[in-house]
Amino acid sequence: MAVRSYGVAIRDGFEHLMTEHREVFTIGQGLWSPWYVGSTMTDLEKQFGKARVIDTPVSELATTGAALGAALCGYRPIVIHPRVDFMLLAVDQIVTQAAKWRYMFGGDVNVPLTVRAIINRGGEQGAQHSQSLHAWFAHIPGLRVVMPATARDARDLLIASALCDDPVLYIDDRWLYGVEEEIGSPVELDLRLEGPRLVREGAELTLVGAGHSAWLCTEAARSLAENGVSCDVIDVRVLNPFDARLIVDSVRRTGRLLAVDGDWTTCGFAGEVIASVVEALPPGALRASPRRLTLPEAPAPTSAPLERSYYTNVADVVTAARQLVGVPGDSWE
Amino acid sequence: MAVRSYGVAIRDGFEHLMTEHREVFTIGQGLWSPWYVGSTMTDLEKQFGKARVIDTPVSELATTGAALGAALCGYRPIVIHPRVDFMLLAVDQIVTQAAKWRYMFGGDVNVPLTVRAIINRGGEQGAQHSQSLHAWFAHIPGLRVVMPATARDARDLLIASALCDDPVLYIDDRWLYGVEEEIGSPVELDLRLEGPRLVREGAELTLVGAGHSAWLCTEAARSLAENGVSCDVIDVRVLNPFDARLIVDSVRRTGRLLAVDGDWTTCGFAGEVIASVVEALPPGALRASPRRLTLPEAPAPTSAPLERSYYTNVADVVTAARQLVGVPGDSWE
Amino acid sequence: MVARTSPRYDAADTDLGALADPARFHESLTLPLEDRGWLTGALRTMMLARACEERIGDMVTSGKIRCPCHLAIGQEAAAVGVARPLRASDRVFGAHRSHAHYIALGGSVRKLMAEVLGRDTGASRGMGGSMHLIDREHGLHGTVPIVGATIPIAVGAALAAKMDGRGDVAVSFFGDGATEEGGFHESMNLAAALKVPVLFVAENNMFSSHLHISLRQPHASVARYAVAHDVPAWRVDGNDVVAVAAAACEAVARMRVEPGPAFIEAVTYRWRGHVGARDDEDVGVSRGGDLPAWRQRDPVRRLFEALVAVGDADTGLLGRLEAELKAEVEAAWAQAQGDPFPAPDALLARVYGGAR
Amino acid sequence: MVARTSPRYDAADTDLGALADPARFHESLTLPLEDRGWLTGALRTMMLARACEERIGDMVTSGKIRCPCHLAIGQEAAAVGVARPLRASDRVFGAHRSHAHYIALGGSVRKLMAEVLGRDTGASRGMGGSMHLIDREHGLHGTVPIVGATIPIAVGAALAAKMDGRGDVAVSFFGDGATEEGGFHESMNLAAALKVPVLFVAENNMFSSHLHISLRQPHASVARYAVAHDVPAWRVDGNDVVAVAAAACEAVARMRVEPGPAFIEAVTYRWRGHVGARDDEDVGVSRGGDLPAWRQRDPVRRLFEALVAVGDADTGLLGRLEAELKAEVEAAWAQAQGDPFPAPDALLARVYGGAR
Ligand SMILES: Cc1ncc(C[n+]2csc(CCOP(=O)(O)OP(=O)(O)O)c2C)c(N)n1
Ligand SMILES: Cc1ncc(C[n+]2csc(CCOP(=O)(O)OP(=O)(O)O)c2C)c(N)n1
Ligand SMILES: [Mg+2]
Ligand SMILES: [Mg+2]
Numbered sequence A, B: 001m002a003v004r005s006y007g008v009a010i011r012d013g014f015e016h017l018m019t020e021h022r023e024v025f026t027i028g029q030g031l032w033s034p035w036y037v038g039s040t041m042t043d044l045e046k047q048f049g050k051a052r053v054i055d056t057p058v059s060e061l062a063t064t065g066a067a068l069g070a071a072l073c074g075y076r077p078i079v080i081h082p083r084v085d086f087m088l089l090a091v092d093q094i095v096t097q098a099a100k101w102r103y104m105f106g107g108d109v110n111v112p113l114t115v116r117a118i119i120n121r122g123g124e125q126g127a128q129h130s131q132s133l134h135a136w137f138a139h140i141p142g143l144r145v146v147m148p149a150t151a152r153d154a155r156d157l158l159i160a161s162a163l164c165d166d167p168v169l170y171i172d173d174r175w176l177y178g179v180e181e182e183i184g185s186p187v188e189l190d191l192r193l194e195g196p197r198l199v200r201e202g203a204e205l206t207l208v209g210a211g212h213s214a215w216l217c218t219e220a221a222r223s224l225a226e227n228g229v230s231c232d233v234i235d236v237r238v239l240n241p242f243d244a245r246l247i248v249d250s251v252r253r254t255g256r257l258l259a260v261d262g263d264w265t266t267c268g269f270a271g272e273v274i275a276s277v278v279e280a281l282p283p284g285a286l287r288a289s290p291r292r293l294t295l296p297e298a299p300a301p302t303s304a305p306l307e308r309s310y311y312t313n314v315a316d317v318v319t320a321a322r323q324l325v326g327v328p329g330d331s332w333e
Numbered sequence C, D: 001m002v003a004r005t006s007p008r009y010d011a012a013d014t015d016l017g018a019l020a021d022p023a024r025f026h027e028s029l030t031l032p033l034e035d036r037g038w039l040t041g042a043l044r045t046m047m048l049a050r051a052c053e054e055r056i057g058d059m060v061t062s063g064k065i066r067c068p069c070h071l072a073i074g075q076e077a078a079a080v081g082v083a084r085p086l087r088a089s090d091r092v093f094g095a096h097r098s099h100a101h102y103i104a105l106g107g108s109v110r111k112l113m114a115e116v117l118g119r120d121t122g123a124s125r126g127m128g129g130s131m132h133l134i135d136r137e138h139g140l141h142g143t144v145p146i147v148g149a150t151i152p153i154a155v156g157a158a159l160a161a162k163m164d165g166r167g168d169v170a171v172s173f174f175g176d177g178a179t180e181e182g183g184f185h186e187s188m189n190l191a192a193a194l195k196v197p198v199l200f201v202a203e204n205n206m207f208s209s210h211l212h213i214s215l216r217q218p219h220a221s222v223a224r225y226a227v228a229h230d231v232p233a234w235r236v237d238g239n240d241v242v243a244v245a246a247a248a249c250e251a252v253a254r255m256r257v258e259p260g261p262a263f264i265e266a267v268t269y270r271w272r273g274h275v276g277a278r279d280d281e282d283v284g285v286s287r288g289g290d291l292p293a294w295r296q297r298d299p300v301r302r303l304f305e306a307l308v309a310v311g312d313a314d315t316g317l318l319g320r321l322e323a324e325l326k327a328e329v330e331a332a333w334a335q336a337q338g339d340p341f342p343a344p345d346a347l348l349a350r351v352y353g354g355a356r
Helices: A006-020 A044-048 A060-071 A084-104 A134-138 A151-163 A212-226 A245-254 A269-280 A304-310 A314-325 B006-020 B044-048 B060-071 B084-104 B134-138 B151-163 B212-226 B245-254 B269-280 B304-310 B314-325 C036-062 C076-083 C099-104 C109-116 C150-164 C182-194 C223-228 C241-257 C291-295 C299-309 C317-338 D036-062 D076-083 D099-104 D109-116 D150-164 D182-194 D223-228 D241-257 D291-295 D299-309 D317-338
Strands: A002-005 A024-028 A053-055 A076-081 A114-119 A144-146 A168-173 A180-183 A197-200 A205-209 A231-235 A238-240 A257-260 A291-293 B002-005 B024-028 B053-055 B076-081 B114-119 B144-146 B168-173 B180-183 B197-200 B205-209 B231-235 B238-240 B257-260 B291-293 C091-094 C140-143 C170-175 C198-204 C233-237 C262-267 D091-094 D140-143 D170-175 D198-204 D233-237 D262-267
Touching: A002 A006, A002 A151, A006 A024, A006 A044, A006 A076, A006 A151, A006 A180, A024 A060, A044 A053, A060 A076, A060 A084, A060 C150, A060 C182, A076 A084, A076 A151, A084 A114, A084 A134, A084 B084, A084 C150, A114 A151, A134 A144, A134 A168, A134 A238, A134 A269, A144 A151, A151 A168, A151 A180, A197 A212, A197 A245, A205 A212, A205 A245, A205 A314, A212 A231, A212 A257, A212 A314, A231 A245, A245 A257, A245 A269, A257 A269, A257 A314, A269 A291, A269 B269, A269 B291, A291 A314, A291 B269, B002 B006, B002 B151, B006 B024, B006 B044, B006 B076, B006 B151, B006 B180, B024 B060, B044 B053, B060 B076, B060 B084, B060 D150, B060 D182, B076 B084, B076 B151, B084 B114, B084 B134, B084 D150, B114 B151, B134 B144, B134 B168, B134 B238, B134 B269, B144 B151, B151 B168, B151 B180, B197 B212, B197 B245, B205 B212, B205 B245, B205 B314, B212 B231, B212 B257, B212 B314, B231 B245, B245 B257, B245 B269, B257 B269, B257 B314, B269 B291, B291 B314, C036 C076, C036 C099, C036 C109, C036 C241, C036 C299, C036 C317, C076 C099, C076 C170, C076 C198, C076 C241, C076 C262, C076 C299, C091 C099, C091 C150, C099 C109, C099 C140, C109 C317, C140 C150, C150 C170, C150 C182, C150 C198, C182 C198, C182 C223, C182 D182, C198 C241, C223 C233, C223 C262, C223 D223, C233 C241, C241 C262, C241 C299, C299 C317, D036 D076, D036 D099, D036 D109, D036 D241, D036 D299, D036 D317, D076 D099, D076 D170, D076 D198, D076 D241, D076 D262, D076 D299, D091 D099, D091 D150, D099 D109, D099 D140, D109 D317, D140 D150, D150 D170, D150 D182, D150 D198, D182 D198, D182 D223, D198 D241, D223 D233, D223 D262, D233 D241, D241 D262, D241 D299, D299 D317
Parallel strands: A024 A053, A024 A076, A076 A114, A114 A168, A144 A168, A205 A231, A205 A257, A257 A291, B024 B053, B024 B076, B076 B114, B114 B168, B144 B168, B205 B231, B205 B257, B257 B291, C091 C140, C091 C170, C170 C198, C198 C262, C233 C262, D091 D140, D091 D170, D170 D198, D198 D262, D233 D262
Antiparallel strands: A002 A180, A144 A238, A197 A231, B002 B180, B144 B238, B197 B231
16 A cells, blocks of 8 residues: 555556557547657656657547557557647547447457546646546447546546557546545456446535546545534446446435536536436435536636635535535534 | 428528528538539529528538638638538537637627538448537537527527537438428527427427437327327427536426436536436436436447437337336237 | 550659540450459459449448448449459558458458448448448458548558568548648658658549539549658559459569558449439439449459450459359348347447446 | 848748847847937837836736736837838737737737726726727727737728728837737738738747747748748838837838838847746746847847937936836826726627617
């Protein structure tokens, strides 16, 4: 057991993969850069050589397509997009090629491609350097979508993604790079068996989130508990294929659901959580109307005060939870 | 009043726009082609000249960006993508540029760009020639998304889109081109005032859909009525910004909701309809769990029998509706 | 660089010159002294591809085939010539017009027919139809209809081949229209930067759907892009299977020993319309009246006459082969029609991988 | 084509030759006989851009500015030279490194400072920061940080200008890295096909973030792409404001009368790091030790010395201007710091358009 930050744990995942699996290599922008990918790939090119840690021209589409091509020929490439925003230039390769390749060729072709995209927001970067859009990709059959919320998952789900024979979009979040956890040595999970996890048990409310939103839920649940509100917290982990059963069972017990998502509302993942739950539960199973806590329906602003109010924080989750369970404000001191 | 097919009505919309508004022009692939865009633009280039009806190289991204650039300089371009699938190569220009342009430059810049995308599926075309993905675009603040279901809307919402000062994604569906309606002369609507429309009133169930799905709902409601099940049918028309109030009010009355959508389930538009409704209604307002009828979680197959079972038809809607209202099967002959 | 047996075309030329003149190159081919044995086989393969596509065209017209079919009739020499130096461990990718690529690499006619009929016995098990063909056994790793989509994928296959270190190469077949997609340029630069063994094969038939290249690009020759991206290029008469094969052999031989990209522009013409069996003039697309002349630049006839001239074929061969191949295709078609469709569970069972 | 006053560089050359040699072109500029009046203004504008960016750099270091700032210190001549033939009705677009473009076109220093501070009085009303600048009054229609994104947008602005028929042109500023985006090539071809008056200005500083162009492209000169796309191209010393202006004047003059694209490759170098005030060597990016030599190719000093040589400036001018501009920037900064942030309702009120 050792204390690992989320960022360093990602690097541990790369190190494990490239040491144990010769067919794994990484390609993308900024892999030889001191700042592009934070602490998550530091000196990998020195350790494994620039032939397996490939920095590229500013060509998202070709780089992603090339990784797909290598995946079709016996390798397990991990293509890196330092921002989700940049990856949008390559959606054709991810969504129309990789995700459909096995199917349109009869089901027998393995597509062990991992696309790693980094959510990198805040810091007054503005509208074009802030998007997450995980809902877009969770919408696509054939594409597995993973969002780790803890250091262990950051490492082990990266490993599971690379070892999976289907294309996987692995999305990590810079806001989590500093979060630490005590973890053991790397484990090779079978991604097809992974799904949402109950990370905290409670009785009055079910809090659901993925990635950084799962972290917000956990933090909020802690402070809610101190104020006598006990919550189930579910870390979604795998957004597609989405298995809602654990969430449904939880809401059946708590009767209340708050879905937190650091993305936009309309057709977003929080709405999917709510829809999946109410479809599965009989009418009358809820004690309160389910609620989602998401971004305002606006692009990301730059101006500091606007940016502060734009993003959801732990206090916002606590407030929303409190309203849902109907705890009056004054009982909160 | 004249009987117009949906396809020809779109052409009427172009004709009105280009006759009445000198700043309107169209650009995209296949505009001089006899087959690309069906009956919707026939001979427009002969009528208005190839300087205003511009066919292009196979360059979706540059063509879309160019239309945006013209929109920023006093024109009202309509860029055509003969298939949603091709448009994916241009999502950066639509989602990261056009949709955010006004906002990131302070709110005062008009972006009167219309992107017209055609849903063109079936006919054993397969996985790469079948996507709709309207949920993706409805997810983006700053981008208005319109899906006409009738000939009148096909024409008048196209006109409203072109005359709107915000970027609009207008999605029409080839499966509707033959649907006829008796309509008057073109009307210039203010898109900002348009939204979902109640196209049929009933008591037991609320059917909701957009574009071709709205047509399915209307057809199904007719046959359901013949069998004693009366439904509200709501044609969504404008998916973003999404105004769910009409749907919420309907479900408050009927207590039952079936959302039909010709797209995938996870993070799709049907889920958004359900989430918006249950968020707004008090617990216990529903008489049955809401339900969505969407595509199977698979890319589009080509093989005829698989393709037949892949797409939703009127009978599927009727069956799902019947189950929701709990009408036993045998009472149906 | 130029292919040995064809007139010298400088890849840097921005226009096609004589190659674009349909009145030229009707004469029979000049055959190389070596490598003659292969040519009779090449004739047969080109004729087989054509027989398949003529059959498919008829069945599209009759309505028996419903998936969109893009026929390469008239362009067979590009596919067959490029296939000359290839081996099963190479990785070939195509696009929407790839029946000839599939046949040139040795694909089964029965599986092709079954695929366009959506049968479980098809090349893609009935999941892809004409626009999605695969035959990994013979090195065909996939053809898809999103224009330009397989170009970067082929670059990655070449990267894999380079990492394997066994001298395999990747090949990307695409058309002149695909050179207008940004991904094509990104791919050329990436291949040059990574020095991977990918052969870009542009079949320049001067049309993208209904539009002649003069309406889409300032110049008619696309090899000029290879020059800009520092990729060695050959421009050849794409209806001269000997010229295409010579360029391919030269390019591939070098790539196998010294990994790096290469480019072949094969100037050709499609006899049929963009999609389906018609010729498009029926629906008002002007082909400048060039079609009849282009039919005279027939890659099959030109090779056949050359073989007769050097005594490698008798005058009756063409007719005998035609009859034989027609029968072969007919038999495959008949079998395919009896083949089963994918089972209903294929709809959901083929999306994700099975147990590891 | 070549710019009049600079040595003849053939745009078809694939490498930069002397232009890439930091030891060259340190001497003062050769001034044209005509158009001298403009040069003193050009000196002042280049120095103003630099003064603004030095201030911004300091404030980034001090933490007073938090948005990412990409400084163009050392590259001022490209912006100021290209601005020479432009008028307010032209449409200019930039990218992430566009402070100098904004100043060169006449943008307000106060609004620039307010923008990087996120104030409602900023160029983009505090909604964009350093990477999103607009000043339509002076012809700047937008700068954004998605690499290559404004290139096709500029092509469309040029299409609009052509439709307007008033001889206006569009200008797209971008870097060498942007030429690796497919959209750049699509845009060049589209501009050539539509014959629209867009001037593509590639500021080739030989770096994309941490990577030298030799690690990204087979050749160092990007003008070769213009040749492939049949776009008339000039390659100039980007630190020679006279050479840049000459090329721009020639290109724009032609475009105004006869719509069509043109391309200028301005070879230059950035003195600071990719982002922020540091030089990147501090974080381990090797710049090959070229930085000190490149500082000697200072576009400001070279113009100043030339002006002194011909008697258009006295030796004290540089110091006086420096002090004056420093004070101007300081004042603007002070005012901007007192400016209000956007009101809370701006968060949602600026997404869609208001009443028609
Ligand atoms: C990304 C994309 N854009 C547009 C199309 C429509 N389309 C299908 S084939 C084709 C023509 C391509 O021309 P070319 O590459 O020369 O191939 P050819 O048909 O001549 O063999 C086009 C534009 C498509 N399939 N994909
Ligand atoms: C589409 C996209 N990919 C990657 C990036 C990250 N990025 C920001 S600036 C930059 C370098 C661009 O280099 P160049 O175009 O030469 O401009 P310069 O920084 O030299 O002025 C990169 C890669 C981005 N912003 N957008
Ligand atoms: Mg073609
Ligand atoms: Mg640069």
